Amino acid sequence: xxxxxxxxxxxxxxxxxxxxxxxxxxxxxxxxxxxxxxxxxxxxxxxxxxxxxxxxxxxxxxxxxxxxxxxxxxxxxxxxxxxxxxxxxxxxxxxxxxxxxxxxxxxxxxxxxxxxxxxxxxxxxxxxxxxxxxxxxxxxxxxxxxxxxxxxxxxxxxxxxxxxxxxxxxxxxxxxxxxxxxxxxxxxxxxxxxxxxxxxxxxxxxxxxxxxxxxxxxxxxxxxxxxxxxxxxxxxxxxxxxxxxxxxxxxxxxxxxxxxxxxxxxxxxxxxxxxxxxxxxxxxxxxxxxxxxxxxxxxxxxxxxxxxxxxxxxxxxxxxxxxxxxxxxxxxxxxxxxxxxxxxxxxxxxxxxxxxxxxxxxxxxxxxxxxxxxxxxxxxxxxxxxxxxxxxxxxxxxxxxxxxxxxxxxxxxxxxxxxxxxxxxxxxxxxxxxxxxxxxxxxxxxxxxxxxxxxxxx
Ligand code: HEM
Numbered sequence: 001x002x003x004x005x006x007x008x009x010x011x012x013x014x015x016x017x018x019x020x021x022x023x024x025x026x027x028x029x030x031x032x033x034x035x036x037x038x039x040x041x042x043x044x045x046x047x048x049x050x051x052x053x054x055x056x057x058x059x060x061x062x063x064x065x066x067x068x069x070x071x072x073x074x075x076x077x078x079x080x081x082x083x084x085x086x087x088x089x090x091x092x093x094x095x096x097x098x099x100x101x102x103x104x105x106x107x108x109x110x111x112x113x114x115x116x117x118x119x120x121x122x123x124x125x126x127x128x129x130x131x132x133x134x135x136x137x138x139x140x141x142x143x144x145x146x147x148x149x150x151x152x153x154x155x156x157x158x159x160x161x162x163x164x165x166x167x168x169x170x171x172x173x174x175x176x177x178x179x180x181x182x183x184x185x186x187x188x189x190x191x192x193x194x195x196x197x198x199x200x201x202x203x204x205x206x207x208x209x210x211x212x213x214x215x216x217x218x219x220x221x222x223x224x225x226x227x228x229x230x231x232x233x234x235x236x237x238x239x240x241x242x243x244x245x246x247x248x249x250x251x252x253x254x255x256x257x258x259x260x261x262x263x264x265x266x267x268x269x270x271x272x273x274x275x276x277x278x279x280x281x282x283x284x285x286x287x288x289x290x291x292x293x294x295x296x297x298x299x300x301x302x303x304x305x306x307x308x309x310x311x312x313x314x315x316x317x318x319x320x321x322x323x324x325x326x327x328x329x330x331x332x333x334x335x336x337x338x339x340x341x342x343x344x345x346x347x348x349x350x351x352x353x354x355x356x357x358x359x360x361x362x363x364x365x366x367x368x369x370x371x372x373x374x375x376x377x378x379x380x381x382x383x384x385x386x387x388x389x390x391x392x393x394x395x396x397x398x399x400x401x402x403x404x405x406x407x408x409x410x411x412x413x414x415x416x417x418x419x420x421x422x423x424x425x426x427x428x429x430x431x432x433x434x435x436x437x438x439x440x441x442x443x444x445x446x447x448x449x450x451x452x453x454x455x456x457x458x
Pocket of ligand 1: 102113271275337400401404405406407408409412413
């Protein structure tokens with residue numbers, strides 16, 4: 001499907017007092033049922049709407065889709081201080097990670113972001129390269145020639161092991177015992193198609209009980225790890241380069257016990273499924289585009305000649321970089337960014353009040369034919385320097401933008417490229433799941449069916 005057929009430009013004059021066009025024929029129509037039944041189709045109806053500000057009404061909340069890069073830039077960058085994450089995100093995630101970087105606002109957010117930034121500086125991230133390739137090689141060791149692999153669970157296990165090691169320096173047994181059950185329970189709990197997503201955590205539904213149990217186990221494990229760290233001598237402690245060691249080196253006021261848990265859980269939730277989905281979609285697209293896969297293999301063979309890829313090698317692998325950019329364009333795991341105005345604002349000439357929910361959908365903007373030729377096609381070659389220099393800034397924003405852009409962007413891109421390079425050196429993939437891929441909008445853009453690939457020794 002193509003998101004935008006023609007598209008009314010933001011430059012079209014709007015008369016003061018005009019209201020944005022709305023989904024449905026009536027001026028205020030309740031779209032709750034349509035949204036819950038099939039969110040993806042709901043988004044596509046917005047894409048077909050030939051307007052850059054489109055109103056809707058879901059569960060008593062008035063919302064607006066913004067689909068023009070200029071409007072995205074206005075909200076995320078130019079006027080960022082006029083917007084907050086908003087009630088929807090607070091309601092959905094606040095119980096778990098309310099004190100984490102993703103949800104904090106204002107000065108407290110700024111203080112935490114500044115304190116955490118060094119954990120994601122280039123130099124620091126680069127020290128994680130070997131962990132990433134080691135775990136990717138271990139995943140390849142688990143695959144056999146001719147086997148059908150279910151890509152998503154395989155990539156979930158891989159990215160979680162990497163996060164367990166780089167965030168907490170724990171071994172894969174601890175990852176499997178304390179992190180995996182929690183993240184899997186949270187995925188179910190946050191699935192908007194289930195009743196649990198709308199009930200507070202204290203309501204004893206089976207899934208809530210599972211979440212509470214696994215949260216307690218996670219906290220107990222974290223307490224054990226922290227206690228063991230505190231017993232370490234200074235030299236051992238200083239030699240550590242995981243994220244936890246940085247958090248523990250902060251003063252108690254900046255990083256108290258509750259914040260520490262919320263921050264680590266934020267990194268796990270924000271960094272785990274997003275990256276494993278990126279890798280799963282990459283395998284699906286490579287399997288279904290053999291010529292592109294062949295070119296990637298050629299680049300890997302010529303550049304690496306069978307050696308394990310390093311961070312430095314990534315500069316010599318431009319095609320791999322384009323493949324990843326194109327995967328994230330077509331299947332952005334974060335399929336939308338949500339915001340709520342902190343005060344009345346003007347967007348595209350329309351006056352919008354502070355109670356409105358703003359939806360800035362990568363899913364639609366990344367497939368808009370105003371910016372992308374043949375937008376539904378997987379074409380890594382479109383990412384030339386010339387193309388990038390003419391593309392409007394916020395026609396592509398898989399990692400968000402402005403002050404709240406993804407702190408883990410460099411980590412995620414490096415991890416995805418090292419994992420793809422390591423595994424693609426050893427295996428070619430063939431499609432078992434055929435296109436078109438059925439998708440579901442959960443907390444991330446997820447496949448509605450398993451992504452199965454057959455793996456062949458190279
Ligand atoms: C392909 C993988 C990833 C994608 C597509 C992605 C996407 C995003 C997006 C779109 C945002 C902005 C949300 C907003 O403005 O409301 C964001 C924020 C964030 N991401 Fe990522 N992310 C990825 C990987 C990671 C990783 C690996 C980590 C950490 C290890 C991480 C940690 C975070 C955090 C903490 C924030 C909140 C930043 C703040 O508000 O200051 N992400 N991510």
